Amino acid sequence: MNCVVSQWGKNARTMDGFVLANGYNSLAAINCGALNCNRAFWSTKDGGVAPNFFVVSGVGTSDHCNTAVALDDGGFTQFSGMFITSSYVDNITVGENITGPVAFSNCVVSTSGGAGYRITSARATDVSITGGSVHDTSGNAIELSGNASVLI
Numbered sequence: 001m002n003c004v005v006s007q008w009g010k011n012a013r014t015m016d017g018f019v020l021a022n023g024y025n026s027l028a029a030i031n032c033g034a035l036n037c038n039r040a041f042w043s044t045k046d047g048g049v050a051p052n053f054f055v056v057s058g059v060g061t062s063d064h065c066n067t068a069v070a071l072d073d074g075g076f077t078q079f080s081g082m083f084i085t086s087s088y089v090d091n092i093t094v095g096e097n098i099t100g101p102v103a104f105s106n107c108v109v110s111t112s113g114g115a116g117y118r119i120t121s122a123r124a125t126d127v128s129i130t131g132g133s134v135h136d137t138s139g140n141a142i143e144l145s146g147n148a149s150v151l152i
Contacts, residue, residue, distance in 0.1 A: 006035040013066050022048035033061035040065040043074040073097045082107040090114040100125030107132040115139040121148035
């Protein structure tokens with residue numbers, strides 16, 4: 001609760017911020033932020049068992065990361081009240097192995113080198129984006145491919 005991580009790594013943006021991986025069942029980050037990370041919030045099985053529960057809420061932020069939210073694997077995921085800005089790649093990616101459901105509510109997504117939201121899930125994942133906004137992206141505001149059922 002109420003924390004900020006800044007992970008430059010040996011070279012700029014080479015370390016990750018909040019990582020849920022390898023069968024660790026759950027992570028809740030409340031009023032937390034990440035600066036200068038490779039991935040600010042990352043959910044992955046990373047060669048192990050996929051995580052189950054990832055919740056980020058409150059006044060969370062991601063600033064100057066390569067990708068703010070990278071959801072590669074995992075189950076229930078919820079992001080609410082986030083301010084995500086200045087990502088060098090995509091602001092938010094929902095990868096092809098995420099099993100969902102995934103919910104984004106009242107998130108402000110701004111200034112990215114790629115898409116605001118990139119959803120590529122190959123599984124029948126439910127993704128909802130409610131409230132919030134997307135501004136100033138170099139790519140599409142919301143880019144959809146794969147088999148995800150998406151509600152905006």
